[in-house]
Structures are given as C-alpha cells and as structure tokens.
Amino acid sequence: MHEALLLLHNLVRWLVLAFGLWVVFRPGARSGAFFAHTLTLQVVLGVVLAFVSPLFQGALANLEGVMQTPGEARYFVAEHWVGGLIALGLAHAGLGQVRKGKPRARLFFALALGLLLLSIPWFRPLLRF
Known part of the structure; x- marks a missing residue:
C-alpha cells in the first residue's frame, strides 16, 4: 500500500505543478x-502516506534525534508537509480572490506555486515506476 500511495502522490505532483503554471x-x-482542488488531493494523499510510511513513522518514534540532524527524515517530518499545507491555504485564498474578481489572486497562486517548488523533494526520483 505504501508504494502505491507513493506512486500516486508522485504522479499527482505533476498535475499540481501543471495546474499551478496554468493558473x-x-x-x-x-x-x-x-489547481486548488488538485493540491487538496495531493495533501490528502500526503497525510495518508505519512500514516503508512516507514520513514515517517520511524522518524516520529525518534523525533528528538531526527530534529537534531539534518537529513531526509527531518525534511519529511518538519518541512515537506508544512510547505504543502501553507501552499494549500494560499491556493484556496487565491481561488477565493479570483471568484470575487480581485486582481491579487495571481499573487496568492504564485506564492503557492513558489512554496510548492521549494517543498518538493527534488532529491527523490522524479518519476516512480
């Protein structure tokens, strides 16, 4: 189940980025x-993935040690999901602004996309099959 969720999370990433560029x-x-709804799906997949991921669960078991040393476990426990959640909030704020006809919607979308680009684990394989 973990591998299937990881594959799906990876594939949805590309949809989120494509819709982010479009918006x-x-x-x-x-x-x-x-953009906002695909990103919502991505965050939900990520939360479910965290519950079944051996890396994430192992890091939570030794949270103090993980937080003291930079590395892959710390990245996923402390940085990756926080960036995704903040980007999700920005994307939905942008959606609300665009529906009201406000010109600053593009700013919210651009900030969300920029934060996503910073939150993606580029050190991992770009495509998993």
Missing part, C-alpha cells in the same frame, strides 16, 4: 479550481 499565467476561476 499563474492565466488566472481564472476554472484554472484556480483545478
């Missing part, structure tokens, strides 16, 4: 909804 360059209610 930044052409902000609108439709593109914003695709």
Whole structure:
C-alpha cells in the first residue's frame, strides 16, 4: 500500500505543478479550481502516506534525534508537509480572490506555486515506476 500511495502522490505532483503554471499565467476561476482542488488531493494523499510510511513513522518514534540532524527524515517530518499545507491555504485564498474578481489572486497562486517548488523533494526520483 505504501508504494502505491507513493506512486500516486508522485504522479499527482505533476498535475499540481501543471495546474499551478496554468493558473499563474492565466488566472481564472476554472484554472484556480483545478489547481486548488488538485493540491487538496495531493495533501490528502500526503497525510495518508505519512500514516503508512516507514520513514515517517520511524522518524516520529525518534523525533528528538531526527530534529537534531539534518537529513531526509527531518525534511519529511518538519518541512515537506508544512510547505504543502501553507501552499494549500494560499491556493484556496487565491481561488477565493479570483471568484470575487480581485486582481491579487495571481499573487496568492504564485506564492503557492513558489512554496510548492521549494517543498518538493527534488532529491527523490522524479518519476516512480
């Protein structure tokens, strides 16, 4: 189950990035909804993945030690999911702004996409099969 969820989480990442680029360059209610809702799916997959991931569960068992040494476990326990949640909030804020016709929607979407780009584990395989 862990491998299947990891594969799905990885594939949805590319959809989120594609919709993120679409909404930044052409902000609108439709593109914003695709971005925000696909990102919501990605975060839900990530939360479920955290519950079944041996890396995440092992890191939680030794949280103090993990937080004292930089590395892959610390990245996933402390940084990866926080960036995703903040980006999710920014994406939904942007969606709300674009639905109200406010010009600052693009800023929210751009911030969400930028934070996502910083939160993606680029040191991991780009495609998992």
